[in-house]
Structure formats: C-alpha cells, structure tokens
Amino acid sequence: MNHFPITRAIFDDDDLASIQEPLKSGWVVQGPFVAAFERGFGEWTGAPHAMATTSCTTALQLCMAALGVKPGDEVIVPAFTWVSTANVVEHLGATPVFVDVDLDTFNINPAAIAAAMTPRTVGIIPVHLFGEPAPMDVIMALAATHGLWVVEDAACGFDSWLDGQHVGTFGTFGCFSFHPRKSITTGEGGMVIGGSAEQAALIRTLRDHGASRTDLERHARRHSFLLAEYHHAGFNYRMTDIQGALGTSQLRKASAIMAGRRQAAAWYDALLQGVEWLRPPRRDPRVRHGQQSYVCLFQPEPVTLEAGGRLFDRRNDGMSALESRGVITRQGTHAPPHLDYYTNRYGYRPADFPNAWLAERCTITLPMYAGMTASDCEQVVQALHETFAGTV
Template identity: 55%
Template structure:
C-alpha cells in the first residue's frame, strides 16, 4: 500500500491512554483533582499566574469576554484571517467584531492597521497567535493602553509560542488555548484560560461553573460538603471533565519534548524547501519562538500579493493540492478569512477584496502535514512528494 500522510495525527503514549482510567475507577468524573493538576502544570510551563481548564478555546474566549462585560454596542478588533470562533464569541455577546487585515509575511494581524479602526465604541482587541507564531504583542499592548482597551489573546494555536522569551497567553488581560486533536496537546475537545489578573481569574472560574462561588471539588474538600454553594452570576457550564484533565495532565510531562520535536520537523522542511522560492515557508522572526501548531505556507507569494492574480494562484494551488492528495500527502488551506464566510459577509456587507491580504491567505495558502510523532518515512514522503509534484 502506498505511503499516506494525514494533515495531522494524534500521538499518545500508552501511559497517557491509560491515564483516563484513573478518574473512571475513582468515580470522580467531573472537574476535579486531575483538572487541578493539569492547570498547575500549565501554569508552570507557560509562566501564567492563573490557568483555568474549560471545554474548548472558544468557550475560554467566551468566558473571558463575558467576564470583561462585553455587550451590545461594543466593538472588538479581530484579524480577518482566523478561525471563525474568534469573531463568534464577540457576536455571542451581542457586540460587533471589527476586522483588521493581516501581515501576509506572518499571517498575523497587521499592527499598523489597528489604530485606524478604533472608534468610541471600541472596547478591546483580540490578536491571534496563528499557527504557533505570536502576534506582535508589544505595540498591540501599547495601543491598548493608549486607548484604554482590554486585550484577549486567541492562543488556540499558541502552545509553545513565545514572544521576547515569554510564553503567550498572559500579555493581555487573558489568553485562551485549544486542546483540539490538531493541537500539540490534546484532550479531545478542551481549552485553557490564562491570566495574570487574580480578580479576572476568579470571575472566569465562577462563570465556567454556573456562576458558583466555589467548585464542587472545593466544596467536597471543605468543612461542610453537604451545603450547596451560592451562585453570584448567571454563569455557564463550561467545565473540563477529569478524564480530559488526566489526559492533558500526563501530556504536560512531555511538553518541552513535544515542542522541540515540532520545531525539529519544521527545520527539516525549511532546509528541504529552501530553494523553492515559489513556496514561502513559515519562519520565526528574531525574538519569537514558533510552536508550529501547523506548517502554513504561501503558494506563489509574489503573485498572491497582487489582488489581480489571486484567482489564478488559487486555481493553481487547488490543482497542486489535488496532486498532493493523490500522491498520499494531505494538505489544507492554512485557515479561512472570516470576512469571506457567508454569515459575516452577509451581515456586514463585506467583500473579499475589503481585506486583500486575508483574502490572499485564504485563497493561496497551503498547510503541509506537521505533527508530533511523524516518522522519518512520513517526513521523507512529504518532502519527496512536494518536490516531485512542484507545479512550477
């Protein structure tokens, strides 16, 4: 059978797989001691003073903006290229996402365009650390401070991403991470909220648990476990289970090795594709540490940057993706331009050309397989197939 490499593949140790049996045997299945240990290890790894495990990165961002009282009439600036949930959590609060174009070199928000989007209704900025590369946080935080705005970091892809030597997730008021199976650490579905703000952490903790002043575990371990907690918010049920916590807890013991492996794979690809000017590979600028959640490239970058040529580049990219798939290498567009998706395009009367760099990334990017546990044969097949099917 011909070799085939998926876009991503979950790689778990036997110890990690059996870890979920602990909560099942103990009878404590909901948010409990395993989640608490996972949170503690996440703090130790990222340097975040507070970490709160939740059901997904999306619910983590939702909890953060809800804790900051985002509501109708408010505006929040978000990059036009990101997963749809970045904008969705703003919509869910009745507020308005204001899209900002991206830097086509990094796929991250174009900081130079942010300030021009601020109005009297702007309350926050949600930069995204896309694909494992940190957004340029120093100028973003300077803009936020100047205009009195909060900052929530969408760090869904941010595991292992550093900026100036600091792990992402607590530059702003809060950050949110994803543990979806395409991420380096996975709990199936799941997420983590991080913050340096103790009051915000307390409110997020309460909101994730129906608005209760203490969790079931805190009550159970307290002097009067038979009394129910007070509820001071109309909160949500966005708690991680202890089975998920056990899985994440065990994987955190391998966190540095997982990041090192992903960076090593990226370095092999970079060396293998260095002579292919028609394929711009991801790089970490000075002062950045890339986590390589994925390996997003820009196909025919010079042509992609010209709006008049995007359609032709898109057609050629799609043909190449088909050829790669037929040869056993799965690919994907890096992600989508949210302003081109039907809901946002129709609600806000947006056109693809309104954010030309996001459009170019949407139509001309291609992510190659990169995941923890790639074998030498997997890597060789990707490299050989990319070169053998080169469309230029």
C-alpha cells in the same frame, strides 16, 4: 509512498494509565486532575492563574463575559483566523471589527488596528496564528495608549515565545486550545491564563454556571446536600477530570513533542530553501515558534487580488492530487469576514481585507507532527515538486 496525515496526536501508555485514574476514583467531572493540569499549564507558561475550560472558544467567551463586553461595544479581531475569534464577540451582542493581516506572518497588522479604532472600541483579540507570536509589544503599546484590554487568542500558541515570554501572558488574558490538531491535546478542551486574582475567581465561577463553589468543594464538606449560591449568570464550560488527567500526562511529554515538531519544521525549512513558488514560514530571531502548523504561501506568480482566483484553483488542484497520493494538506485557515454569515450581515468584499482573502486562497499547510522523520519530510516535499511540476 507512505500516508502522511495533516497531524497526529501523540498518545502512549502513560496517557492510557492517566485517564483510567479518574475512572477508578469514580470522580470524573471537574476535580483534582483538572486542578493538577491547571497548575502544570501555569508553570509551563509562567502565568499566575490558569483556568481549564471545554475549548478555546469557550475560554474566549468567558473572558469576554468577565470583561463586561456588551451590545454597542466594538472589539478588533484579525480577518484571517478561525471563525470563533469573531463569533465570541458576536454572541455577546458586540461588533467584531475585522482588520487585515500581514502576509509575511499571517498575523494581525498593528497599523490596521490603529486605523480601525473608534470611540466604541473596548478591546483587541490578537491571534498567534499557527504558533507565530503576534507583535505583542506594538499591540500592548496601542492598547495602553487607548485604554483597551487585550485578550490573546493563543489557540495555536502552546510553547510559542516572543522575546523569552510565553504568548498568552502579555494581555489581560490568554486563551489556549487542546483540540487534536494542537501540539498537546485533551480531545476537546481549553485554558484561560492570566488576570488578577479577582478576575481568575470570576472566570472559575462563570465556567461553572456562576456557582459560588464547585461540586467537589460541596461534596467534600458537611451539608453536601445544599447547592451552591449563584451570584452570576454563568455557563457550563467545565473540563472533565478525564480530560484533566490526559492533559497532565500530555504535559509530561510536551518537551519531547515540541522537540519533534521543531525538528520536522527544520527539515522542511532546509528542503524548501530556494523553492520560489512556495514560501515557508518566516524565521525571526525574537521568536520561538510553536510549530502548531507548517503553513506556506503558494506564490507561483505575484499574490494579488487579480491573481487570487487563478492561484486558488491551481492550489486546490494540487492539494487534491496530493491527497490522492496520501499527502494530506490543508489551507491555513479561513477569512471569517468572507464566510457567509459575516458577508451577509456586514457586506464585506475581498478588497476590504485583501491579505486575509489571499491568505485563505493561497496557503498550503504541510503534514506536521512529532515523530516525523527526515525521510518523511523528504517524501512530502518530493510529492510537492512532482505534483506541481509544470504548473509553477
């Protein structure tokens, strides 16, 4: 059997040529290639403003800082997501208020949002997990009713659409990741989209130590020896021009990359029809799924708290066997309230967020990348059947 990694970044000669351009120019920090990447990303998503950062995590933190999140505030976040969604709130001294997710989508449950609101709630961070848009119509209505801001964690949301609108454009801000497991990549890197012109300007300043003008602007004018003014206590969250150049070339092939990922997902969907012990991602006619990951629910028996321990062990044994055959899988993601830091700090138990706890223990992510063939998908699914035969 061939080796099937969990994902594979798509690089070509265009990428190689693009990243050499900043090296040839001698300007490798944030500059014209970052600006070009921002313009292209804004056009792709339909956002009026796009601000590149070092990661989705720092993008989220910039948004929290720009919105004035402070100690004593509460921010609602899903209990099944990458830990940085909660960490950015915690780092500003506010409290991340976890709410449970819907096991059908792995996204935040709007009913749980409403139940978790208190007079200290200032905002909501919904996550478009694995490329499945969160129910933004319901979330935005809740936010409007209660006077809350919404920052979308769209780390997985590139080319994810709900009712024809790109995720990240519903709330005040949307934040994206360009980590190598994402559909397009700059190695590490992120993007903030949205906001008013004033908010976008503040994000640009905060990512650059709080400077009143960028290094490129300073060097292009007279008196370049004079440093900028610093009206804010900012951060160093600037994307390099090498990454910006790679981002622009990745955007040029993004349509082909997404077509390849969607074709692989369609093959998996067909191959897994009628497999009752492994539930594939749901398909909603309102949604154009971003296919960042192909995440299934392992359900050889009803997925309950009582069965969670058994399912966890059976799933892990199977994933280990798949790994030995060259088929690399992953759990979907983790449940931050059940990680050591948050458990020790807040005393959470599995029953507090049962769906998140079960999703952490019962999800299996299949290999997914552009360039997979029908035969590749068939071999992965055949390995699944052979590995779990007799145990499901």
